[in-house]
Amino acid sequence: MIQADFYILPSADEDSRYRFLGKLATRALSAGHRLYILATDEHNAETISERLWQAGSESFLPNNLANTTSESKAPIQIGWQASHAPKQPDLLINLSLNTPASLEEFNRIAEIITQDPEVLRTTRERFKTYQAAGYHTNMHDMRNRPAR
Numbered sequence: 001m002i003q004a005d006f007y008i009l010p011s012a013d014e015d016s017r018y019r020f021l022g023k024l025a026t027r028a029l030s031a032g033h034r035l036y037i038l039a040t041d042e043h044n045a046e047t048i049s050e051r052l053w054q055a056g057s058e059s060f061l062p063n064n065l066a067n068t069t070s071e072s073k074a075p076i077q078i079g080w081q082a083s084h085a086p087k088q089p090d091l092l093i094n095l096s097l098n099t100p101a102s103l104e105e106f107n108r109i110a111e112i113i114t115q116d117p118e119v120l121r122t123t124r125e126r127f128k129t130y131q132a133a134g135y136h137t138n139m140h141d142m143r144n145r146p147a148r
Contacts, residue, residue: 003138004109004130006123010143012115020112020142021048021093022055028110029061029075033091036106039080040096042067048078048095097122099129109135 007024009016021037028035039045045065052061064072066079077086082101085092092106097118103109109130113123130137 002103002107002109002130002133002135004111004127004135005138005140006111006113006127007140007142008113010115012119014114017095017112017114018048018051021095022052022059022061024093024110024112025052025061025076026055026059028091033075033108034086034088035076035091035093036084036086037063037076037078037093038096038100039078041080044095045078045080052076094126099126103130103133103135 007020009020025035025037037045037048039048042065049063049065052063055061061076062074063076063078064074066077066081066084077084079085080096085102085105090106091108091110092100092103093110093112094100095112100109111123111126113119127137
C-alpha cells in the first residue's frame with residue numbers, strides 16, 4: 001500500500017518549506033531512500049536544487065535536475081514533468097500544486113504544506129485523491145512542535 005505523508009508547517013513562506021525539505025531529505029537519505037522531488041516548473045526546480053546544495057554544513061544533499069543530458073547517480077532527482085520521474089522510484093516529495101501522474105510507481109509520497117491559501121486548497125484536493133485511491137495517509141502537524 002502506498003503511504004502519503006502530509007507535513008503541515010506553521011507559516012506561509014516558501015523559505016520555511018525549503019528548510020523543512022532539507023531536513024526531510026536528510027532523514028530520507030539516511031534511511032536509504034532515493035528521492036524524486038516534483039517541482040512546479042523548471043525555474044522552481046533550479047531553486048530547489050540550489051537550496052538543497054546550500055542546506056547546511058550538517059548535511060550533504062547531492063541532487064540533479066531532470067533536464068540534464070547525463071545519467072545521474074545522485075540520490076535526489078528534481079523534475080517538473082511526468083517524463084522526469086526516475087526509472088526506479090522510491091520516495092516522491094511533491095512541491096508542485098498538482099497531483100503527480102503515475103503515483104502508483106512510488107512507495108511513499110510526501111507533501112510539505114505551508115499556510116499559503118493556494119497550497120492549502122490544492123493539498124486538500126490531493127489528500128482526497130490519495131484517500132479515494134486507497135493510500136494510507138498520515139498527517140504530521142509541525143505547527144505545535146518546537147523548532148530545531
